[in-house]
Every structure is written in structure tokens, then in C-alpha cells.
Amino acid sequence: MILGCVADDFTGASDLANTLAQGGMATTLYAGVPEAPAAEGVQAGVVALKSRTIPPAEAVAQSLAALDWLQAQGALSFVFKYCSTFDSTDAGNIGPVAEAMMDATGAARALVCPAFPGAGRTVYQGHLFVGDRLLSESGMENHPLTPMRDPDIRRALARQSRGPVGHVPLSIVERGPAAVAEAMAAETQAGRRLIVADALTDAHLIDLGAAAGRDTLITGGSGVATGLPGVFLAQGLISVSRARWEGVDGPGAAVAGSVSRATQAQVAAHRAAGFAARTVTPEEAMAQGDGGPLADELADWAAEQWSRDPAAAPLIYTTADPEAVSAAQARHGREALSARFESLTGAVAAALLARGARRLVSAGGETSGAVVAALGLRAMAIGPEIDPGVPALKAEGRPLALALKSGNFGGPAFFAKALAALGKP
Ligand SMILES: Nc1ncnc2c1ncn2[C@@H]1O[C@H](COP(=O)(O)OP(=O)(O)OP(=O)(O)O)[C@@H](O)[C@H]1O
Numbered sequence: 001m002i003l004g005c006v007a008d009d010f011t012g013a014s015d016l017a018n019t020l021a022q023g024g025m026a027t028t029l030y031a032g033v034p035e036a037p038a039a040e041g042v043q044a045g046v047v048a049l050k051s052r053t054i055p056p057a058e059a060v061a062q063s064l065a066a067l068d069w070l071q072a073q074g075a076l077s078f079v080f081k082y083c084s085t086f087d088s089t090d091a092g093n094i095g096p097v098a099e100a101m102m103d104a105t106g107a108a109r110a111l112v113c114p115a116f117p118g119a120g121r122t123v124y125q126g127h128l129f130v131g132d133r134l135l136s137e138s139g140m141e142n143h144p145l146t147p148m149r150d151p152d153i154r155r156a157l158a159r160q161s162r163g164p165v166g167h168v169p170l171s172i173v174e175r176g177p178a179a180v181a182e183a184m185a186a187e188t189q190a191g192r193r194l195i196v197a198d199a200l201t202d203a204h205l206i207d208l209g210a211a212a213g214r215d216t217l218i219t220g221g222s223g224v225a226t227g228l229p230g231v232f233l234a235q236g237l238i239s240v241s242r243a244r245w246e247g248v249d250g251p252g253a254a255v256a257g258s259v260s261r262a263t264q265a266q267v268a269a270h271r272a273a274g275f276a277a278r279t280v281t282p283e284e285a286m287a288q289g290d291g292g293p294l295a296d297e298l299a300d301w302a303a304e305q306w307s308r309d310p311a312a313a314p315l316i317y318t319t320a321d322p323e324a325v326s327a328a329q330a331r332h333g334r335e336a337l338s339a340r341f342e343s344l345t346g347a348v349a350a351a352l353l354a355r356g357a358r359r360l361v362s363a364g365g366e367t368s369g370a371v372v373a374a375l376g377l378r379a380m381a382i383g384p385e386i387d388p389g390v391p392a393l394k395a396e397g398r399p400l401a402l403a404l405k406s407g408n409f410g411g412p413a414f415f416a417k418a419l420a421a422l423g424k425p
Pocket residue numbers: 011257258259260263282318319320324325328329337338339341342363364365366367368405406407408
């Protein structure tokens with residue numbers, strides 16, 4: 001293994017694995033810290049954690065356990081992947097995990113760049129933008145767990161870190177890798193070891209990769225890894241590998257527990273296109289305890305759609321608009337409701353597989369973590385990109401192709417497009 005990656009959520013891990021695989025690295029996505037060694041030939045290993053919103057000390061402990069395993073596989077370079085909208089609070093977890101990983105690897109510094117131009121996320125003057133809006137006016141200011149009200153990443157990071165934060169502005173990034181390397185060395189010298197870099201385009205990210213790709217640790221959204229395969233290739237550490245992708249054929253379905261804007265549009269578009277869709281209300285979910293009959297009822301409903309039309313693409317969703325979500329959280333408690341929805345969605349996914357599903361789309365980071373855990377998946381191979389940041393995946397040792405979609409990723413027709421990319425009915 002050349003590159004070891006720790007990701008703070010499952011869809012983010014699949015986003016990063018996509019970048020590395022499309023760059024030509026033989027990449028495997030691991031659900032949690034594996035117990036067994038990596039298979040022969042894996043050049044990039046991405047360990048998916050569910051550590052974005054857990055207490056900082058736990059996030060640090062889990063990330064260091066993942067790091068240990070990656071080091072044991074031979075990796076000497078590391079990426080810490082967080083969200084391209086920098087999802088975190090003043091308590092963490094980006095600063096604490098980045099600093100702990102620097103300490104554990106002996107890294108002198110760590111580049112910090114959440115930019116992902118393909119998904120509209122750019123960094124300019126240390127400020128993060130989503131499309132033409134500052135992060136703090138992008139809708140992320142209302143995020144239920146990690147409201148992002150300060151678009152200045154340098155300030156946001158400094159509040160959750162022990163050490164001071166440095167910056168490499170666009171004027172330097174525009175001058176190319178040598179200028180960036182010089183500026184990063186100056187920041188490190190001055191004791192600013194977490195270094196935010198501006199980036200507006202993939203070309204900027206490739207230059208950042210050329211400047212920092214030999215560093216022990218870099219951190220960011222998936223975009224920060226754009227230049228890495230090229231760096232490893234130039235060093236002769238890898239040869240480009242493109243495993244042939246074959247999907248898995250059989251019944252397909254989508255489950256959505258994401259309440260993000262893009263998912264809302266995708267649910268509406270799937271319905272409007274005439275696909276079968278069933279919603280689950282908070283009351284239905286809360287009315288039954290864990291392990292109640294609802295998951296089986298929903299999976300039976302999906303199986304009925306397949307028996308009528310093998311090409312059916314049934315969707316089961318809890319997605320609702322922000323007002324409905326807030327009202328439901330006030331009625332049932334945010335954590336209790338999320339926990340119940342997540343265990344239900346995981347149970348639905350397992351029940352779908354038991355009824356023969358071979359292609360599965362899951363929308364939402366937390367939701368996908370619950371789905372992957374309920375299915376007991378351990379490792380996934382990376383296939384072609386479906387939409388920016390979302391690859392087709394294949395479960396190792398199981399006849400299942402899947403797509404794990406971050407809340408705000410994917411075009412309106414994503415569910416149907418993804419199911420078609422995963423295989424035939
Ligand atoms: N109708 C609803 N009301 C309240 N909570 C909901 C509802 N539907 C889903 N949830 C919960 O909201 C959370 C959504 O988080 P999730 O990470 O899955 O999606 P997201 O935030 O849109 O995606 P991402 O993290 O990839 O951006 C989950 O815990 C889910 O169970």
C-alpha cells in the first residue's frame with residue numbers, strides 16, 4: 001500500500017476512493033478498520049469511519065486505529081478526508097484528528113484544502129464557497145449537527161486546533177508547485193503546521209498535489225487527492241492500474257435517509273419520472289421498536305415492484321423538507337429519531353438483499369454508514385464514476401453493486417442513473 005486514507009464518513013470515503021481510482025490507483029474502500037490485512041495489489045486503502053460528529057476524543061482514537069492499520073499495510077503517505085463543506089464544530093473533529101495524525105506520523109505539517117471544484121466547492125482568501133455563496137450562506141449554516149456559520153476556514157480550524165493555522169493564498173498557488181512548496185516551508189518554519197491553501201480549479205489542486213504530495217500527511221475533501229496519483233506515478237511508486245469493471249445484474253432499489261437539498265430534488269425527480277416510491281414518516285419509524293415488521297413490509301413492497309417489472313427501481317425514503325425535519329426532531333428528539341431512522345434504513349437494506357436485490361443505492365452519509373454496517377460489508381472495489389464524487393462500488397465476496405451518495409451530490413436523475421451504472425435488471 002502506497003497511500004493510506006482515513007475518512008470521517010462513508011460517502012466521503014467513497015468520494016475519495018473515486019478520485020484515487022479515477023486517477024489510476026488500485027483502490028479499496030474498507031468499512032471501518034479491517035481485522036485482516038489488505039489484499040495483494042492494493043495501492044490506496046481508504047478506511048471509512050463514522051467519526052464526523054462523535055466526541056473528539058473518540059474520533060481521534062478511531063482515526064489513530066485506522067492509521068495504525070494503514071501503516072501496518074506499508075503506507076507511508078496519508079490523507080485525512082473530511083467534508084468539502086468542512087463539516088465540524090468548534091470542538092472538532094477536523095483540527096483534533098489532523099493534529100493527532102500529524103503527531104502519530106511525525107508529519108512536519110499538513111495541507112488543509114476542502115476545495116472540490118467538480119462539486120462547486122472552492123477556497124479563496126481562506127474562505128470556503130459553495131457555488132457562488134459563502135459556506136455560511138449555502139444552507140450549511142442550518143445543518144442540524146454541524147452548522148457552518150464561519151466561512152473563513154482558517155478561523156474555523158484555529159478554534160478547534162491546538163496550534164496556529166497558516167495560509168497559502170491564491171496569488172501563490174497561481175505561481176505553481178515550487179512557489180507553493182516555498183510558502184508551505186515558510187509557514188512550517190513559522191510554526192503554522194496546519195496550512196490552508198486556496199484552490200479554485202482542478203489545475204490548482206494538481207499543483208497543490210505536486211507541492212505537498214510527498215508530505216507524510218495531507219487533509220481535505222476528495223479534491224486534495226486529485227494530484228496524488230500523478231505524483232506517485234512520477235516517483236515510479238505505482239503504475240496506472242485500471243481493473244475492468246463489471247456490474248452485478250439483478251433487482252435494484254434505492255434507499256434515502258438524506259435530508260439534503262440535492263436528495264430532496266432527486267426524490268422528487270424519481271417520483272416525477274414514474275418510478276415507484278414509498279416514504280416512511282417519523283411516526284411510522286418511531287411507532288415500532290428496533291426490529292419491528294416495517295423493514296420487511298417495505299422490502300416486500302419493493303419485491304412486488306420487481307415481480308411486476310424486473311426493471312423497476314423502487315425508492316424507499318425518509319427524506320423530508322427542513323421544516324418537517326425540525327418539527328419531527330422537536331417531537332421525537334433529534335438523536336432518537338436519527339437513530340431509529342438509521343437502524344430502520346439499515347434493516348430495509350438487509351431485507352432488500354434477502355429478497356434478491358443485487359443493486360443498491362443509498363443516499364446520505366450517516367444513512368450509508370448504517371446501511372453498510374447492517375449489510376456487514378467489509379471491503380468494496382471501486383468502479384466508474386456515476387456523478388462527481390460518487391463511484392459505482394462492488395462488495396467484495398458478495399453479489400452486490402452499490403452506490404453511496406453524499407447528501408448534496410448527484411444530478412436530479414441520480415437514482416435511476418446510478419442503478420443503471422451498477423448493472424442490468
Ligand atoms: N424525515 C426525517 N426527519 C428527521 N430526521 C431524518 C429524516 N429523514 C432522515 N433523517 C435523519 O437525518 C440524518 C441525515 O443524515 P445523512 O448523513 O444520512 O444525510 P445528509 O446529511 O443529507 O448526507 P451527507 O452527510 O452525506 O451530507 C440521518 O440520521 C437520518 O436518519
